Amino acid sequence: xIELEKTYLVKKLPASLKDCDFKEIIDIYIPKFERHPKLRxxxxxxxxxxTKKVPxxxxxxxxxxxxxxxxxxxxxxxxNQLEGKKVRKLRYRYPHNGQIGxxxxxxxxxxxxxxxxxxxxxxxxxxxxxxxxxxxxxITQEDFIAGGMICGKKxxxxxxxxxxxxxxxxxxxxxNKN
Numbered sequence: 253x254i255e256l257e258k259t260y261l262v263k264k265l266p267a268s269l270k271d272c273d274f275k276e277i278i279d280i281y282i283p284k285f286e287r288h289p290k291l292r293x294x295x296x297x298x299x300x301x302x303t304k305k306v307p308x309x310x311x312x313x314x315x316x317x318x319x320x321x322x323x324x325x326x327x328x329x330x331x332n333q334l335e336g337k338k339v340r341k342l343r344y345r346y347p348h349n350g351q352i353g354x355x356x357x358x359x360x361x362x363x364x365x366x367x368x369x370x371x372x373x374x375x376x377x378x379x380x381x382x383x384x385x386x387x388x389x390x391i392t393q394e395d396f397i398a399g400g401m402i403c404g405k406k407x408x409x410x411x412x413x414x415x416x417x418x419x420x421x422x423x424x425x426x427x428n429k430n
Contacts (some may be wrong), residue, residue, distance in 0.1 A: 253318060254308065254315060254316070254318070255305070255315070255316045255317075255318045255371065256371065256373070256374070256375060256377075256378045257316075257369050257370060257371045257372065257378070257392070258370050258378060258381060258387065258390060258392050259367055259368070259369050259390070259391050259392045259397075260270050260368050260370075260384075260387035260388065260390055260391060261366075261367060261369065261387065261388040261389050261391050261397075261417055261419050262355065262366040262368050262386060262387060262388065263385075263386055263387055263420075264422070265355070265366065265386070265422055265424075266346065266386050268346075268356060269344050269346055272345055272346050272347075273342045273344070273345050274342050274344040274345070275297035275341055275342070275343055275383065276295070276296065276297065276340065276341075276343075277294060277296050277297075277337065277340070277341050277342070277343050277356075277397070278294065278295040278332075278338065278339075278340050279292055279293070279294050279333060279339050279340075279341075279399060279403060280292070280293040280294075280331070280334065280336040280337070280338050280403075281293075281336050281337040281338075281399065281400045281403045281404075282334055282335075282337075282410030283335075283336070284335045284336050284337055284404070285308075286400075287401070288395070288398065288400045288401050289336070289337065289400045290304055290305055290306055290322040290401075291303075291304050291401060292304075292305070292399065292400070293323075293328065293331045293332070293334070293336070295328055295332075296307075296343075298325075299322075300322070300323040300324065300325055300327065300328035301320050301321065301322055301323055302320070302321050302323055302331070303318060303319065303321075304318070304319045304320075304321045304401060305308050305317070305318050305399075307308040308423060315375075324330060332357040333353075333396060336403075336404075337400070337404030337405075338403060339358065339360075339362065339364075339399075339402060339403045339404070340358075340359045340360050341356045341357060341358045341359055342356075342357045342359065343355065343356055343422070344355075344357065346368070348358060348370075348384055349384075351370050351381070352370075352371075353368045353369070353370055353384070354368065354369045354371075355367075355368045356368070356369070357422075361405070361406040361407065362402065362405065362406065362407050363407065363421075363423070364407050364421030364422060364423060365407060365410070365414070365422075366422045367391070367397065368384075368386075368387060372415070376389070388417060388418070388419060389417050391417075394413075396410055396413050397410065397413075407421075408430055
């Protein structure tokens with residue numbers, strides 16, 4: 253399967269995001285020693301998978317070849333014991349202009365970081381997509397924030413790079429005050 257997507261840093265959380273469905277995601281990237289592991293074990297709500305993502309064009313992260321195997325909860329729990337780079341986030345599914353934006357609100361050591369992904373059926377759809385006003389900048393090609401690169405890091409580890417984009421921390425609890 254080929255995945256076509258764009259990823260953005262979020263500038264502000266839409267007020268109606270609090271009304272959207274969400275689930276907890278836990279990612280474990282292996283092997284731990286690799287700079288950018290391509291193998292990911294994931295708990296996605298009550299779904300468990302192992303996925304390998306490889307760029308179709310070297311260094312081009314907007315088009316990935318993706319292979320996925322469904323796991324049982326017991327298989328996930330066993331693999332969860334492997335030494336890997338871990339991250340936990342809440343993923344909200346947000347409708348926007350006929351698309352679904354997947355807001356990833358990072359938890360724990362990466363709290364304050366929020367990105368949104370949009371997936372596309374065709375390259376034309378991807379190329380014609382206009383960045384929503386709640387987004388700050390397209391970071392699809394930014395290596396430092398790719399899933400396998402951000403796992404196991406703290407916000408402080410990426411803060412200097414985020415500051416280059418004038419990114420300001422966002423928190424889910426602020427959304428609930430709207």
